[in-house]
Amino acid sequence: MMKCYDCMEDGNDTEATCVCIACGKGLCSDHCKELELPVTVGQPPNVQRLPKGLPRILCKYCFDQTIEDGFD
Structure with a gap:
């Protein structure tokens, strides 16, 4: 099983439940942090934003380096 990278740095042995989409850490x-990527459908000028986006998982470091406004 894959282990959590950040837990290993802290001296703990915890199984990973997800992978960061940016750096690939378990x-x-x-x-982990979850961002919701907005999803739109249609063609201009009739573009609609779906009420529920796609979940994206990031480690805390990559999350802090990401511009959150792009995901809101």
Whole structure:
């Protein structure tokens, strides 16, 4: 099983539950952040934003380096 990279740095042995989409680190649920990527459908000028976006998982470091406004 894959182990959480951030937990290993802290000296803990925790199984990873997800992978950061930016850097590929295995992460446990305590060390990940979820962003919702907006989804739109249609062709201009009739473009609609869907009410629910696609979930994207990032580690805290990559999350801090990401411009959050692009995901809101």
